[in-house]
Amino acid sequence: MAEKGIIFSAPMVQALLGGRKTQTRRILKPQPGDTLAAGKRVDHVGDYCTGAPQHGQAYYWRANGSWNSSERFHLPYASGDRLYVRESALYWIRRSDNQRDKVAAFKADGYELGDGERWTPSIHMPRHFSRIWLAVTEVRVQRLKECSEADAIAEGIEGFACTGGTAWRDYVGGMGSMFATLATRLRAATLPSGTASTPSRASGGRTIHGS
Numbered sequence: 001m002a003e004k005g006i007i008f009s010a011p012m013v014q015a016l017l018g019g020r021k022t023q024t025r026r027i028l029k030p031q032p033g034d035t036l037a038a039g040k041r042v043d044h045v046g047d048y049c050t051g052a053p054q055h056g057q058a059y060y061w062r063a064n065g066s067w068n069s070s071e072r073f074h075l076p077y078a079s080g081d082r083l084y085v086r087e088s089a090l091y092w093i094r095r096s097d098n099q100r101d102k103v104a105a106f107k108a109d110g111y112e113l114g115d116g117e118r119w120t121p122s123i124h125m126p127r128h129f130s131r132i133w134l135a136v137t138e139v140r141v142q143r144l145k146e147c148s149e150a151d152a153i154a155e156g157i158e159g160f161a162c163t164g165g166t167a168w169r170d171y172v173g174g175m176g177s178m179f180a181t182l183a184t185r186l187r188a189a190t191l192p193s194g195t196a197s198t199p200s201r202a203s204g205g206r207t208i209h210g211s
Helices: 010-017 149-154 175-188 199-204
Strands: 003-007 024-027 060-063 066-069 082-086 089-093 100-106 133-135 139-143 159-162 165-168 206-210
Touching: none
Parallel strands: 003 082
Antiparallel strands: 024 206, 060 066, 082 133, 089 100, 139 206, 159 165
């Protein structure tokens, strides 16, 4: 078990706090060429040998007395890990040493910055300032386009009541496409002006799925 930081945007922090988000997906780097082991698909992390090779990990399965493995890859998270959420925040600064003293406001809470104030990016949040801790219960690898309806809902896409049931705000297409759109929008919100993001690239890659 390890303790690691994990970055979430303000909308996803809101989904976590609201209880709508119970899964998260992260792009696997580098992308594995194949996750098949001798032609058999294995997608649960618990299926790989814990004695992972030095240069990464692999899925393993046993058949006819022999072990078969997929290509090696690296998973940064594992079941049992504890993750502290890193989010954008405004800090009080100590005059004595010009260091951050405590969190004055979180961006996800809707605080409007005053003159001279600015958000500190989530990547710079230390562990002791985090207000949300997550326990990893399962990790698996899948293609983003394989995201199911239940997965997309657990990722925090926003629904609203309508005649005949529930609809999903600002999304079109299948659930895999909906989540790809969500992921692209969240990434685009952090990209510099003039930088484009490609939905098809996101939907074609493999992701680490944690819950």
